[in-house]
Amino acid sequence: MSAILKYLKEHNNQITDTLFRLTKAESPSHTKALVDECGNILREEYERLVGGSVEKIEKGEVGNQYKFTYGTGDEEGQILVIGHMDTVWDVGALPIKQEGDLLYGPGVFDMKGGLTITLWALKALKETGAQLSRKIIFLVTSDEEIGSIHSKEIILAEAKKSSVVFVPESSIGPDGAVKTERKGAAQFLMKVEGISGHAGINAWDGASAIEELAHQILDLKKLANREEGISVNIGVVNGGTRGNVIAKEAFAEIDVRITKKAQVEKITEAILNRPVFINGTNVEVLGEIDRYPLERTEAVIQLYEELKGIASAHGYDLEEGASGGASDGNFTSGIGIPTIDGLGPLGDGAHSEQEHVDLSNLPYRSALLAEIIQKYANK
Template sequence: MSTILNFLKENQDSITKTLMRLTRTESPSHTKELVDQCGDVLKAEFESLVGGTVEMIEKKEVGNQYKFTYGTGDETEQILIIGHMDTVWDKGAIPIKQDGDLLYGPGVFDMKGGLAITLWALNALREKGVQGKRKVVFLVTTDEEIGSEHSKEIILEEARKSSVVFVPESSISPHAAVKTERKGAGQFTLNITGVSAHAGINAWDGASAIEELAFQIIDLKKLANREEGISVNVGVINGGTRVNVIAKEAIAEIDVRITKKNQAEKLARQIRNRPVFVEGTKVVITGEIERYPLERTESVIELYKQLKEIAHTHGYDLGEGSSGGASDGNFTAGLGIPTIDGLGPQGDGAHSENEHVFLSNLPYRAALLAEIILKHIH
């Protein structure tokens, strides 16, 4: 068993306390004041455990973001770890409780567990006196759960300086497999304008936006391709004013997922270039493919093999898998930077009232991250 893993196992209670402090400082994406309080806790933990340099990136619309740096490596390419401290939960929405080896709470799995194991992975490297040619940058954002509009540029900026990216997002349940693939994602809005009229007196003078929307939904679903991993979901629709008025307006919000980067341009073009089915209506499409897929490339497979080898020395087998959900790792993968995701601790229930992590797994996951960093820092 590695000395790093032994050190972290000896500190399991302290890792748990770090995670508890982060979890208790609730941080719903849309409440800047609370997210900033969580940032204060995260900053204090980093300074105590790692002692590197801290840069706060002030934001007005969302919580302030942080760039933490360990080491002063002289090589041009750094090691990048990306995470987020915002959660999908309003304050007090679900209780924080410990039941034996399980810790339940808002964001504990997605992804405060990942933040805690990253802090302790870097602490283990510090305690072992590890310094390398590359510095490690731990970038923590505050709007991942609401689309990363205010963090995308800093993520891309740091990714372009990096040789590899590790994402301690929630692992794949139930066996804590890492993510070697993630679907890319896009969102589009379909706005339809028709011609209103009295549904009884002037039934044939109008042009129904709702009728056009119905045709559009059926046609859009034809773009989905299960074999190629392309999904199209019309998740929100709205239109009309009264039952006896032909609808002048209708709107639909569309979510798309892709598995290959080369699918993105074609699918976006097919969505934007809509035919019109109901004479007198007008269709306007806005939106884009926001995140390219994290594809299982040769460089990603090599990272997984390295992780699997480390896990074997720790006494367990590390699996891999794919996710239909996207993360900030999609941004870095889209640039062609070797990126591996799902490095967070074993748990389950992301975005559900059952959200939890296994406390006994925290040292193992921190050690896994520490030792993969060790392979790339020199």
């Protein structure tokens, strides 16, 4: 057993205490005051456990963000760990409860558990005297669950100085596989303008925006390709004013997921430049790619194989998998920085009432992260 894993197993009760404290600090994305309070607690835990430097990044519309720096090594080629403290849960929507080794609660798996194992990974590196030749940056944002609009810039800035990125987001439950692939995401808004009129008196004189939108939806769905991993979802539609009025306006929100960066240009072009099916209507589409996919490149495979080797030395098999959802790791992967995701603890049920973490597994996942950080911090 490695010194790092031994240390963490001996401190599992304290690791659990950190996770309880962060989970109890409920932090819905849209409630800045609560996210800021969670950030204060995270900062307190970092200073108590690790004691490195802290930079608070003030935000007006969302919670403040934090850049924690550990070590005095080179900044160029630094090791970047990315996490977020905001959750999808309104206050009181989900009870916090422990059943045996399982802890249930809002954001416990996505991703208070990942924040906890990162804090303790750094703590273990410190307490075991690990020598690091590169700086470790632990960047914690506050708006990942609502699109990372207020954090994308700093994520990319830190990624450009980094040699590798580790993302302790929720693992793939229930076996804890890490994520070597994530789909990219793009969002679009379609606006259709028609010609209004009386549905009885002028039935043939108008041009229905709703009918045009219906044609558009059916045509958009043809862009989906299951074999290539391209999905197109029209999640919101709106339009018209009354049943007896030919609709002048209609709108649709479109979500597109892709698996390869090479797919982006083709599908974006197809969505932005639409044919018109009904004379007298006009179609405008706004939007762009939000996150490029995290692809299973050779560099990602190498990261996975090294993680698998660490896990094997700890006595278990570590699997890999893909996710249809996106994370902040998509940003870093999208600019070519080797990135691996899903390094959070064993658990399941992200964004569901069954969201939970296996407390007995916390030392193992924290040790996994600590040892891969140590390896890359000395390359």
